[in-house]
Each structure stands twice: as structure tokens, then as C-alpha cells.
Amino acid sequence: MNAFGTFVQLIVDGLAQGSLYAALALALVLVNQATGLINFAQGGMAVLGAYIGMSVGNLVIPSVGPIAGVLIGIVVAVVVSFFIGALIERFIMRRFQGGDEDTSVVATIGLLTLITGLVGIIWGFNFIPYPFFFGSGESFTIAGIAISVWSLTTFLTIVALMIVLQILFQKTKLGLGLRAVADNPRSAALSGVRVGGMLMIGWGLAAALGTIAGILLAAKVQLNPNNFDAILVYALAAVIIGGLDSPIGAVVAAWGIAIIENLAGTYLEFIGHDLKVAVPFILLFILLILRPQGLFGRKRVVRV
Amino acid sequence: MNAVVEFFGRTWVRGVVLAIALVVLLVLPLVSDPHTNQTISHIAVFAVAVLGLNIVMGYTGQVSLGHIFFVGLGAYCAIIPIYYWWGGSLAEGAIVIGFVLSLVIPGVVGLVVALAAVRLRGLALAMVTIALPIIGVPLAKRLGDLTGGNEGLSIRRLAYEGSDGETYRGNPFGAPSWSGLDNDQWQYYLAVLLALLFFALAYFLVRGKFGRAFAIVKANEAVAGSMGIDPYRYKVLAFTISGIYGGAAGFLYVVVLQYTSSETLSFGHSIELVIATIVGGAGSIVGSILGGAFYVLVPQLTNAWGLSQYTLVAQGVIILLVLFLLPGGLASLPRVIRRLTGRRRGGQHVGSRERAESTSGNTKN
Numbered sequence: 001m002n003a004f005g006t007f008v009q010l011i012v013d014g015l016a017q018g019s020l021y022a023a024l025a026l027a028l029v030l031v032n033q034a035t036g037l038i039n040f041a042q043g044g045m046a047v048l049g050a051y052i053g054m055s056v057g058n059l060v061i062p063s064v065g066p067i068a069g070v071l072i073g074i075v076v077a078v079v080v081s082f083f084i085g086a087l088i089e090r091f092i093m094r095r096f097q098g099g100d101e102d103t104s105v106v107a108t109i110g111l112l113t114l115i116t117g118l119v120g121i122i123w124g125f126n127f128i129p130y131p132f133f134f135g136s137g138e139s140f141t142i143a144g145i146a147i148s149v150w151s152l153t154t155f156l157t158i159v160a161l162m163i164v165l166q167i168l169f170q171k172t173k174l175g176l177g178l179r180a181v182a183d184n185p186r187s188a189a190l191s192g193v194r195v196g197g198m199l200m201i202g203w204g205l206a207a208a209l210g211t212i213a214g215i216l217l218a219a220k221v222q223l224n225p226n227n228f229d230a231i232l233v234y235a236l237a238a239v240i241i242g243g244l245d246s247p248i249g250a251v252v253a254a255w256g257i258a259i260i261e262n263l264a265g266t267y268l269e270f271i272g273h274d275l276k277v278a279v280p281f282i283l284l285f286i287l288l289i290l291r292p293q294g295l296f297g298r299k300r301v302v303r304v
Numbered sequence: 305m306n307a308v309v310e311f312f313g314r315t316w317v318r319g320v321v322l323a324i325a326l327v328v329l330l331v332l333p334l335v336s337d338p339h340t341n342q343t344i345s346h347i348a349v350f351a352v353a354v355l356g357l358n359i360v361m362g363y364t365g366q367v368s369l370g371h372i373f374f375v376g377l378g379a380y381c382a383i384i385p386i387y388y389w390w391g392g393s394l395a396e397g398a399i400v401i402g403f404v405l406s407l408v409i410p411g412v413v414g415l416v417v418a419l420a421a422v423r424l425r426g427l428a429l430a431m432v433t434i435a436l437p438i439i440g441v442p443l444a445k446r447l448g449d450l451t452g453g454n455e456g457l458s459i460r461r462l463a464y465e466g467s468d469g470e471t472y473r474g475n476p477f478g479a480p481s482w483s484g485l486d487n488d489q490w491q492y493y494l495a496v497l498l499a500l501l502f503f504a505l506a507y508f509l510v511r512g513k514f515g516r517a518f519a520i521v522k523a524n525e526a527v528a529g530s531m532g533i534d535p536y537r538y539k540v541l542a543f544t545i546s547g548i549y550g551g552a553a554g555f556l557y558v559v560v561l562q563y564t565s566s567e568t569l570s571f572g573h574s575i576e577l578v579i580a581t582i583v584g585g586a587g588s589i590v591g592s593i594l595g596g597a598f599y600v601l602v603p604q605l606t607n608a609w610g611l612s613q614y615t616l617v618a619q620g621v622i623i624l625l626v627l628f629l630l631p632g633g634l635a636s637l638p639r640v641i642r643r644l645t646g647r648r649r650g651g652q653h654v655g656s657r658e659r660a661e662s663t664s665g666n667t668k669n
Contacts, residue, residue, distance in 0.1 A: 038431060040369075095628060102367050105430050106582050107627050109369070109575055114620025121613050229571050233438045236431040240424075274442040281435045285420040288432075 005144050010262045016151030018258030019158035023213030024228065024235035025242070025250040026165055027206040032244045033169060034178045034202020035097065037104050041111035042210050042235070043228030045085065048115055049211025050218040051123050053077030054130045061131060070132060074215055078208045085207025086200040097199065098185060119225040130218035154216050158251060161209065165247040178202050230277060237280045241287060329496055338488040342560070343600065345492045348499035349556040351596025354581050355506050355589070356549025362587035363510050364542035365522030366422070366429055370436025372577050374410040374547045376569025378554020380444065380451055382406040383564050387457050390476050391464025399476055406555035407548050414547020415540065422539040437574045444566035456565025459558075477559050495556050502552050507589055509545070518542055579623045585635025594634045
């Protein structure tokens with residue numbers, strides 16, 4: 001492959017990998033929009049959802065065949081995750097709503113530890129393959145660029161989810177309610193918004209979204225309770241750069257991060273494959289000094 | 305119960321309790337078994353680590369999720385000079401160099417990270433610092449020539465060339481023959497005495513001018529600014545000191561284990577350290593010791609009971625329970641007991657006064 005071909009290939013691969021970061025980033029944005037929090041357990045919840053999908057898939061595949069089985073697994077996992085997310089909000093996180101930010105960060109850290117531990121007890125800490133109807137290596141070639149089925153699926157899924165979320169926030173009454181609750185729960189309640197319900201829906205939707213990210217990752221690499229630790233960090237970088245209030249910003253930032261780290265990993269000898277993860281953070285540091293509110297985010301004014 | 309707690313609240317009683325605790329700490333290794341000594345040495349290591357995290361998180365109110373990075377960095381800075389130079393012409397000087405580097409380098413790195421990261425508030429700072437261990441592990445592996453890569457570096461049986469040209473093997477932190485101590489006792493004294501020194505320094509730091517400035521920055525940055533206390537500068541300072549304490553814990557880690565690898569600074573341990581800090585008690589010296597004990601003892605107990613797969617769940621459940629029931633951590637237990645017993649016995653007047661006292665304490669936490 002010629003030099004230009006390699007370059008384009010890296011960008012295409014970066015878009016796919018970035019879509020994975022973007023899926024988790026969207027879940028973070030969703031929770032933040034609904035509750036004003038950052039859910040550090042989002043990756044752990046995504047893994048839990050993927051394990052549920054895998055177990056359900058394995059259970060029904062013998063009777064309904066591989067394609068229907070996997071689809072049933074995905075649907076069940078997404079629905080179950082929605083309820084898990086809503087219940088976690090209602091019975092654990094609600095307690096910290098409106099309190100000290102630091103406390104809620106620690107609470108989600110505790111949640112991450114708890115969920116990772118539970119997944120480890122139920123499914124073990126070994127790598128488990130996810131049953132899927134296409135292999136992770138299957139690909140086709142367009143103009144000399146290899147595009148895997150996984151890459152295309154992931155990319156299209158994320159674009160669709162991003163559009164849906166943007167419409168949800170900007171054009172629907174539910175999205176307006178979610179934003180109102182995050183912005184000012186008290187005045188939202190006075191305007192007739194059911195604050196508790198909105199918080200639960202926000203967490204539930206985010207958990208469902210995270211599960212889609214979890215299953216997309218599981219289709220590429222085998223499942224493990226710690227699968228999402230590094231991806232969570234990329235997703236956090238994406239939402240810092242893209243701004244916590246902008247689904248499109250988060251997705252574009254996630255793509256940018258993945259493409260830049262792919263290019264740096266290939267063209268900068270010292271970085272290589274293993275140190276790619278440092279690249280977004282070096283950029284982030286530069287960005288923080290230049291533009292503390294993120295590229296797409298709005299500046300907030302704090303009053304005493 | 306109330307009287308007991310009040311009794312222990314008096315200054316002279318506290319002094320006596322502290323003195324007794326010190327004597328017990330110093331006599332204990334002579335009479336207990338090696339396993340107990342090693343466990344207490346481990347607790348000393350991680351109590352210093354938790355103390356460092358407490359300075360930035362508990363006292364200054366900035367969430368750092370990457371503190372273990374400084375511990376791991378300090379451990380590498382301590383072990384590398386010893387590994388390459390000990391026993392040669394530098395002799396024990398290598399240990400001194402290791403000690404100095406394990407404080408200076410994490411401090412400088414903490415400063416550099418803080419200069420950028422501290423521009424962010426609350427959540428975003430947590431989001432940036434969480435990346436430190438995620439980057440640190442592959443970085444340590446990449447610098448394998450220096451750090452020993454996946455296997456790490458061990459100095460338990462370190463080869464060195466004696467003055468007669470022969471090759472000997474020795475442990476830089478083995479007990480010297482003049483001391484008449486076993487290795488575990490010698491390492492215990494090194495670790496515990498250094499830990500006490502760092503705790504004493506922190507005690508004076510948080511009670512002095514800087515500690516008051518940290519508390520104001522934590523309570524309200526805008527107010528701090530209006531009082532002539534630049535929140536940015538004090539947050540950077542707290543972060544730097546916390547990095548130095550992390551590095552100190554890394555040095556103690558090498559004293560006690562004579563080994564380190566990239567596993568030392570892994571993401572999971574970073575999370576555990578945050579949990580230990582909050583369970584012990586944010587913004588509390590005693591809480592830091594309890595946090596260190598929590599960090600060491602929970603995995604040890606679950607292992608001893610053959611339930612090691614339940615370690616994470618136990619930590620997760622305990623931290624959530626602490627946040628629900630005891631937001632000040634284990635260190636706030638006496639205060640909570642006093643409040644509860646006071647309310648039960650003393651009727652409205654005492655109860656309301658104690659409650660007011662405890663709520664003002666809570667906002668400080």
C-alpha cells in the first residue's frame with residue numbers, strides 16, 4: 001500500500017475506533033445533561049450490559065439461530081440496562097443529587113468498583129468471546145482501503161445515535177425536561193417537570209446507550225470486566241474537549257482523538273502502539289491552557 | 305459512651321494516648337511475628353499515600369483520581385538508582401539518591417500536571433487525573449530498559465561487586481548486623497519512623513497558614529480570591545505537595561517490598577486509594593491512617609478467607625455505605641457517636657448544640 005493509502009486507512013480505522021469512544025462519551029453527556037454529574041461507572045455499566053447481552057444471546061441462540069439470537073440478546077441487554085440505570089439512580093445516586101460534586105464523583109467510583117466486582121463474580125475475570133454473526137476480521141475493500149464490517153457497523157450506529165440524541169435534547173419535550181432538571185431542578189419542579197422521573201430516565205437512557213457501546217466493543221475484542229477502563233478515559237477526554245453539553249461536539253472530539261492517536265502511533269516512533277493513549281492527553285493539556293471550557297462548550301460564569 | 309468520647313477529646317488525654325500509641329508502635333515489632341510486622345509496614349506505606357491524597361482531596365477539595373501514579377513514580381525513582389548503583393562506589397549513597405529523587409521527581413511532575421489540570425473545576429479535574437495511571441502503565445512498560453518492563457525491578461537479592469572484585473548478593477533494606485534485628489523488624493522501623501515524620505510534617509502543614517488557605521479554597525474559591533488567596537496557586541501547591549507525599553509513599557513501598565512494577569500504579573489501585581481516603585475520613589490525619597489500614601487490610605482479609613473475588617464488591621459496598629451513613633469516614637465515628645448519645649440522653653438543648661457543631665464540621669469536610 002502506498003503512503004497515502006496508509007494515511008487514509010489510518011483515518012478510516014480511527015473513525016471506527018473513535019465511534020466506540022463516542023458511544024461512551026454520548027452516555028456521559030446524557031447523564032451530565034440530566035443530572036449535572038459525571039458517571040465514572042459508565043464504562044463498568046457498559047460492560048455489565050454487554051455481559052447480559054452475551055448471556056442472553058448464548059441462551060437463545062440454540063433455539064432461534066445465530067442472527068435472531070444475537071439480536072434478541074442486544075434488545076434484552078439494552079432494555080435491562082435501562083432499568084438497571086434507572087434503579088441505580090433512584091436507590092443510590094438520588095441520595096447525592098444536588099449535593100457536593102466531589103461526593104458524587106466518589107459515589108460513582110464506588111459504583112464502578114461494585115459493578116466490576118459483581119461482573120467478576122458472576123462471569124469471572126477471564127476473557128470471554130461474544131457470540132456474533134460476523135467475525136471481527138471480516139472486511140471489504142473500497143479503492144484500496146480495507147473497511148471491516150465492524151468498523152462500518154460501529155460508525156453508522158454512532159452517527160445514528162448522535163442524531164437521535166441531538167434531536168432528543170433540542171426538539172423534544174423529554175429533552176427539554178432533562179435539560180431543565182440538570183440546569184435548575186427546583187424551577188423545573190415548579191414548572192411541572194417530574195424531576196425524579198427525569199433523573200431516572202436520564203440514567204436509564206445513558207445505561208442503554210453504554211450497553212450499545214459495550215456490545216460494539218465486545219464484537220471486536222473478547223469481554224472482560226475491565227474492558228472499558230481505558231475507553232472511559234478516552235470518552236472523558238472527548239467530553240472535556242467536545243464540551244459536556246454537546247452530543248455532536250463529543251462525537252467529533254472522539255473521532256478526532258482516535259484519528260490523531262492512530263496517526264501519532266504510526267508516524268511518531270517513540271509513541272508507537274502502546275503509548276497512543278498519552279496523545280489525547282497531551283493535546284488536552286495544551287487545549288486546557290488555551291480554552292478551559294472545551295472547544296464546543298459554552299463558558300460558564302460563576303457568581304459568588 | 306458520651307463521657308468516654310468527651311474524655312478522649314481533652315488535649316492532655318490525647319497527648320497521653322498518642323504517647324502510648326507511639327510506644328506500642330516502637331515495641332510491637334520486637335514481640336510480634338513477621339507477618340504482623342509486614343502488614344503494619346504496608347499500612348504505614350499506604351497511610352502516607354492516603355495522606356498525600358487527603359491533602360489535595362480532603363483539605364483542598366480537589367478530586368484527584370490518579371494519585372497512585374505518584375506512588376508508582378516515586379517507587380521507580382527510589383528503586384532505579386538503588387538497582388543500578390547500590391553496593392558499587394556509591395554504596396549506601398544510592399539509597400539517599402533514591403530517597404531524594406522519589407520526592408523531587410513526583411513533586412515536579414505533580415506541579416506540571418497541576419499547572420494545566422487545576423484550571424478545571426471539580427468534575428473536569430477528576431476526569432483529567434484519572435488518565436494518569438492509564439498513561440503511566442504503558443509508559444513504564446515502554447521504558448522497560450530502565451523500569452524492568454513487565455517483570456519490574458527487584459532488589460531483594462541484588463548483585464554487586466565488592467572491593468575485592470568478587471560478586472556478592474545483598475538486600476539494600478536488609479537489617480544491618482549491628483542492629484541485631486530481623487529484616488522485617490528493620491524494614492518496619494524504617495517505614496514506620498519515616499511515615500511518622502511525614503505525618504508530623506503534614507500535621508503542621510494543615511494546621512498552619514497553608515492549611516487555612518487550603519480550607520478557604522475548598523469552602524469557596526470566589527471568597528478565597530476576595531480575601532487575597534489565589535485559589536489557582538494554592539491548588540497547584542496542594543497538588544505538588546500531594547505528589548511529593550505520593551513519591552514518599554513510593555519510597556516506603558520500595559523499603560518494605562524491595563520491588564516495584566507497572567502493576568503498582570495500575571488504574572484499579574488508584575480507585576482503591578480514593579475509596580480508602582474517603583472511608584478513612586477526608587480531611588483528617590487519623591482518617592489517613594485508617595484509610596491506609598483499609599487499603600491494606602480489606603484485600604488481605606478477603607484473601608485470608610478465600611474470598612479474594614469478593615474484594616472489589618466489598619470495597620464498593622463499603623464506600624457506598626460510608627457515603628450514605630458516615631460521610632466523614634471512619635475518623636468521624638467518635639463525633640457521630642457523641643451526637644447520637646447526646647441526642648438520646650441530653651434532650652433538646654444539648655442535641656441541637658451538638659447538631660449545629662457537627663453540621664459546621666460537615667461543611668468543612
